[in-house]
Amino acid sequence: MNLLEDTIAAIATPYGVGAISVIRISGPASIAITDTVFAASSQKKLAEAPSHTIHYGNIIDRNGDVLDDVLVSVFKAPHSFTGEESVEISTHGNPLICQNLLSLLTEKGARLAEPGEFTRRAYINGRLDLAQAEAVAAVISARTDASLKGARNQLDGLLSREVAALRDKLVNSASLVELELDFAEEDLEFVDKTGLTALISEIVNSLDNLLKTYRFGKVLREGINVAIVGKPNVGKSSLLNYLVKEYRAIVSEIPGTTRDIIREEVTIDGYLYIFHDTAGIRDSADVIELEGVRRSRSAIADADLILFLSDVTQGIDKSLFDELIALGDSGKIVSVINKVDIHPQHKVTGDVYISAKTGVGIADLFRILREKAVGSSVYTEKNALVSSLRHFNALSEAKNHLLNSLDSVSAHLSGEFQAVDLRRAVNSLSEVIGEVTSDDILNNIFQKFCIGK
Amino acid sequence: MNFDIIVVGGGHAGIEAACAASKMGLSVGFFSMDKYALGRLSCNPAIGGSAKGHLVKEIDALGGVMGEIADRSGIQFRLLNRSKGPAVWASRSQNDRIIYSQIALEVVERHPNITIIEKGVTGIVTEGDRVSGIVASDGSFSSANAVVLCSGTFLNGLMHTGHTQTSGGRFGEKPAIGVTESLTSLGFIAGRLKTGTPPRLNKNTIDWSQLLEQPGDENPQPFSFRTDKSNFPILPQLSCYITYTDPDVHKILEKGFADSPLFTGLIKGVGPRYCPSIEDKIVRFADKTKHQLFLEPEGLDSDLIYLNGFSSSLPADIQFEAVRKLPGLQNVEMVRPGYAVEYDYFPPHQVDSTLETKRIGGLYFAGQVNGTSGYEEAAAQGLVAGINAALKILGRGEFALKRSDAYIGVLIDDLVTKSTDEPYRMFTSRAEHRLLLRQDNAYTRLAHFGFDFGLISQEENNIFDKHKTLFYRGVSFAGSFRLPPATINPLLLEKGSSPVSSSEPLSKLCKRPDVNLVELLAFVDPNDFPEITGIIQTPDLITQIETHLKYEGYIKRQQEAIDKLGKYEDLKIPLDFDYLGLKALSTEGREKLNSVKPRSVGQASRISGVTPSDISILLVYLKR
Numbered sequence A: 001m002n003l004l005e006d007t008i009a010a011i012a013t014p015y016g017v018g019a020i021s022v023i024r025i026s027g028p029a030s031i032a033i034t035d036t037v038f039a040a041s042s043q044k045k046l047a048e049a050p051s052h053t054i055h056y057g058n059i060i061d062r063n064g065d066v067l068d069d070v071l072v073s074v075f076k077a078p079h080s081f082t083g084e085e086s087v088e089i090s091t092h093g094n095p096l097i098c099q100n101l102l103s104l105l106t107e108k109g110a111r112l113a114e115p116g117e118f119t120r121r122a123y124i125n126g127r128l129d130l131a132q133a134e135a136v137a138a139v140i141s142a143r144t145d146a147s148l149k150g151a152r153n154q155l156d157g158l159l160s161r162e163v164a165a166l167r168d169k170l171v172n173s174a175s176l177v178e179l180e181l182d183f184a185e186e187d188l189e190f191v192d193k194t195g196l197t198a199l200i201s202e203i204v205n206s207l208d209n210l211l212k213t214y215r216f217g218k219v220l221r222e223g224i225n226v227a228i229v230g231k232p233n234v235g236k237s238s239l240l241n242y243l244v245k246e247y248r249a250i251v252s253e254i255p256g257t258t259r260d261i262i263r264e265e266v267t268i269d270g271y272l273y274i275f276h277d278t279a280g281i282r283d284s285a286d287v288i289e290l291e292g293v294r295r296s297r298s299a300i301a302d303a304d305l306i307l308f309l310s311d312v313t314q315g316i317d318k319s320l321f322d323e324l325i326a327l328g329d330s331g332k333i334v335s336v337i338n339k340v341d342i343h344p345q346h347k348v349t350g351d352v353y354i355s356a357k358t359g360v361g362i363a364d365l366f367r368i369l370r371e372k373a374v375g376s377s378v379y380t381e382k383n384a385l386v387s388s389l390r391h392f393n394a395l396s397e398a399k400n401h402l403l404n405s406l407d408s409v410s411a412h413l414s415g416e417f418q419a420v421d422l423r424r425a426v427n428s429l430s431e432v433i434g435e436v437t438s439d440d441i442l443n444n445i446f447q448k449f450c451i452g453k
Numbered sequence B: 001m002n003f004d005i006i007v008v009g010g011g012h013a014g015i016e017a018a019c020a021a022s023k024m025g026l027s028v029g030f031f032s033m034d035k036y037a038l039g040r041l042s043c044n045p046a047i048g049g050s051a052k053g054h055l056v057k058e059i060d061a062l063g064g065v066m067g068e069i070a071d072r073s074g075i076q077f078r079l080l081n082r083s084k085g086p087a088v089w090a091s092r093s094q095n096d097r098i099i100y101s102q103i104a105l106e107v108v109e110r111h112p113n114i115t116i117i118e119k120g121v122t123g124i125v126t127e128g129d130r131v132s133g134i135v136a137s138d139g140s141f142s143s144a145n146a147v148v149l150c151s152g153t154f155l156n157g158l159m160h161t162g163h164t165q166t167s168g169g170r171f172g173e174k175p176a177i178g179v180t181e182s183l184t185s186l187g188f189i190a191g192r193l194k195t196g197t198p199p200r201l202n203k204n205t206i207d208w209s210q211l212l213e214q215p216g217d218e219n220p221q222p223f224s225f226r227t228d229k230s231n232f233p234i235l236p237q238l239s240c241y242i243t244y245t246d247p248d249v250h251k252i253l254e255k256g257f258a259d260s261p262l263f264t265g266l267i268k269g270v271g272p273r274y275c276p277s278i279e280d281k282i283v284r285f286a287d288k289t290k291h292q293l294f295l296e297p298e299g300l301d302s303d304l305i306y307l308n309g310f311s312s313s314l315p316a317d318i319q320f321e322a323v324r325k326l327p328g329l330q331n332v333e334m335v336r337p338g339y340a341v342e343y344d345y346f347p348p349h350q351v352d353s354t355l356e357t358k359r360i361g362g363l364y365f366a367g368q369v370n371g372t373s374g375y376e377e378a379a380a381q382g383l384v385a386g387i388n389a390a391l392k393i394l395g396r397g398e399f400a401l402k403r404s405d406a407y408i409g410v411l412i413d414d415l416v417t418k419s420t421d422e423p424y425r426m427f428t429s430r431a432e433h434r435l436l437l438r439q440d441n442a443y444t445r446l447a448h449f450g451f452d453f454g455l456i457s458q459e460e461n462n463i464f465d466k467h468k469t470l471f472y473r474g475v476s477f478a479g480s481f482r483l484p485p486a487t488i489n490p491l492l493l494e495k496g497s498s499p500v501s502s503s504e505p506l507s508k509l510c511k512r513p514d515v516n517l518v519e520l521l522a523f524v525d526p527n528d529f530p531e532i533t534g535i536i537q538t539p540d541l542i543t544q545i546e547t548h549l550k551y552e553g554y555i556k557r558q559q560e561a562i563d564k565l566g567k568y569e570d571l572k573i574p575l576d577f578d579y580l581g582l583k584a585l586s587t588e589g590r591e592k593l594n595s596v597k598p599r600s601v602g603q604a605s606r607i608s609g610v611t612p613s614d615i616s617i618l619l620v621y622l623k624r
């Protein structure tokens, strides 16, 4: 049986008990197959129903019994997500009902969908371009509002459109170079090289701006990794507990309480933060504690942001602060002074003053976190956004090729040298909009999808 | 009559096809209406130029004859694009139109087993899905195992000047009737294209003092390796001259627009965008107040001057009035007005990479009939078609050059995958492997093919082999021989190039734009390195090595880019693949794929109208 000629089905909602579950069916026989198990209360067949209509009725199982009463939505090709005939059945949210319905459907000729298969079909049927297909994966796995917004924006083709426009511009510049090579004999008024150089530099700038959105795009998609670090007993675990609003990490007045890294996700103002409570850093004879300290250091290296916690009564440990700065980007570090409920007069200088006990200053901490993570840029749906590493790499490659081509100009090399890099840049941009196909890209994308989504 | 191969049409394509087949030991029936018109230069009396010069070198490297004919009839030789890099250097010659045809005939007659038959061919005869021969205008049948159709601009040719229409493929020559119809009745699709030619002027009526002279190169170089350089150029050399149109000239021409067959719709065929008629130029580039024109001599003993850049199909009296307004031409006699010619062609997706038609086994199309324009493009195809027709008869496989092998590979791949609805000509920018496909290395790239087919002799091949060996030896020497700062810095400083701080190999030093290998080799004492004496004595070889070194890094980058795209070049698609049954393909993609029947996914991806998602679908199906 051919990949696109058979009909596939899968549960489209997360596994487990919810209010409703949705089963999606796609392929030429999807409506016919549903008709064999569905008795509409209107007594009409779905085959006669117009596209985008919803029908109430019962699912009848192989013994003629009613399995569940359901709502069925009908989508006629090509006006569906996959571009094929599709049906969505909303059942009551009981895993057993879903499983039974699914096996009923497969008995009648549907096949269980492979991971990512719905999206693959949408792509193959020209309903999505490559950037959009990747965005679907992001929408599906989006865990916060902001991240959903970003993913939708890519899905709507904003990035594709912007890159396509840059590509067109670049193709224009490249043709100017080509023109001069192929029509040497003709008396054409060639664009002067400075104009061309300016044009390429302009494209480099636009690429730079796009590349800058990646940090933000990544934040949207993956969340922000925040390491809470400091000397023992400064209140790191207390802060984590305060943030997650439960007694997650053990707190005690004994220094060296925390050993393993404790990881917790929190959504604040629509952004996802992944906090890592770590072992307090000090020299110790205890082998286990030493291992904890080693792990703290590696968490610091992986973090997007570092909350360097100090006890207001102890002051800032200068040597640890220096170590942090040496370890990573000082822009990532937020110096947090804790326990200000004990000493409200702030004798110690930090970026923010809090109490993990009373919650004083936590709102300020959130503001700083947000500023550091996503900058002051207020994200609007109107800007194209780079959120996948593949796009980021392709765009950086394009930029490097363009810089190389500018080098050839300043080295006074003739046009055919410049052309090599201009073409490479065009190819790199084409990759983003999916004008160049490659197994790897496709496989990678399609593997990232869960079935039925 | 019986032949192994019949070649129809004695233009540039036909000549190469016939000569190649003959050298491969087969008997050739060479049908052309007039043997004294063999290889006639229908339009411009010139061979080569940007990208076309590359084609001539490649034809020569494969053992074709165009380079020899051009060298022996050349009255001016120039290397174009000298100010750019060697990849785009291109040889061009002005040729004596009469001598070109004479030599073409001499060259053809020198080949054994070619029978020239001065008859028009009116039909292609088939048996089932194989060709069996041709019918000539006198009704006679000749049989052959293969037929190569090289009919140029002659199929139902129709010439236009203003409202005047004359049947014919070229000035003073009859059209070819019957062939198109016999092929469309077999299911071939025919299309219509047009091209034009400028007026011819009497050289004795021109005031040359008002024109800018453009002489040939001081040290002219031949196209062919077979040409004796010590006795070159063979013929006396002439100059070309330059003049310009102005707004007054444009105004006169505009008066004729109402009667132009281009604008009145009389001409239905599509013309080349890159070689527009003067009326087209005025309309499309309205803000340009002048256009450059070249006055090119048609020959040593000819009184004719070819007015390059002034191709036109306007009424003759308008052409005449306008020409007389040009500087230096106030009293000129216009011997013949320009005209446009319309002709039938067969959109080339109907042929395979071997130029055999997909529909009829043993039938090959080459040249203008495949929608190309230009002598060199035609000759390249004729050579490939002739070789393949012969290989097939001899049961020796097939010959299809890759895009990375040669411009000829690019040409044919473009034709087969993209087809064409305007006359196709070669440009260097069509070749993604441009830095690799140079005139200087044409022999290193291709001569071994010519030798395999018997188009290049053992002796000649030995020379190429030796050249290749020396080339690689030179490259490795340049990579290992280092010059210390003390030796090289004075030269670098003198050239304004930054000095080096430690010793560097020649290969690195010569990558600098202002340094050349000859200067560097001057620091090498040949007595110490006897292995490179052969190199130092051969300037061509030094240039080739230097070019290789200078381009090395860029060629690598170019290759990376191609590798990234070209993974599917070797992923074959069976010829009987059922595209129509693949409903998931876009409608346009499905139709294009079905008519082209690409050989590989790489080819499929280059077909216009085939989208990336069509390619993904193909990949999905081919991997199952």
Ligand SMILES: Cc1cc2nc3c(=O)[nH]c(=O)nc-3n(C[C@H](O)[C@H](O)[C@H](O)COP(=O)(O)OP(=O)(O)OC[C@H]3O[C@@H](n4cnc5c(N)ncnc54)[C@H](O)[C@@H]3O)c2cc1C
Pocket (backbone or CB within 6 Å): B008, B009, B010, B011, B012, B013, B014, B031, B032, B033, B034, B037, B038, B039, B040, B041, B042, B043, B044, B119, B120, B121, B122, B150, B151, B152, B153, B154, B155, B169, B170, B171, B173, B176, B177, B179, B195, B196, B197, B275, B339, B340, B341, B366, B367, B368, B369, B372, B373, B374, B375, B378, B379, B425
């Ligand atoms: C008016 C005109 C303007 C042109 N302008 C340009 C231009 O601007 N730029 C450019 O690049 N090229 C131009 N060309 C095209 C160039 O001449 C051709 O591309 C080139 O000559 C094609 O070579 P060929 O071998 O395919 O055919 P041709 O050179 O056309 O030769 C065909 C030969 O086949 C013979 N023949 C044809 N049919 C039959 C038959 N049925 N039986 C027997 N013999 C037959 C003919 O007599 C002729 O000798 C022009 C040609 C013409 C006529």
Ligand SMILES: Nc1nc2c(ncn2[C@@H]2O[C@H](COP(=O)(O)OP(=O)(O)OP(=O)(O)O)[C@@H](O)[C@H]2O)c(=O)[nH]1
Pocket (backbone or CB within 6 Å): A231, A232, A233, A234, A235, A236, A237, A238, A239, A250, A251, A252, A253, A254, A255, A256, A257, A258, A259, A278, A279, A280, A281, A338, A339, A340, A341, A342, A354, A355, A356, A357, A358
């Ligand atoms: N008054 C006051 N006490 C605090 C505050 N935060 C933490 N403490 C106390 O400080 C002690 C240490 O707190 P923890 O949260 O365990 O400290 P820690 O940094 O995780 O310590 P280690 O895991 O040992 O590195 C406990 O007794 C907490 O109750 C605060 O804001 N105010």
Ligand SMILES: [Mg+2]
Pocket (backbone or CB within 6 Å): A236, A237, A238, A249, A250, A251, A257, A258, A278, A280
């Ligand atoms: Mg702790």
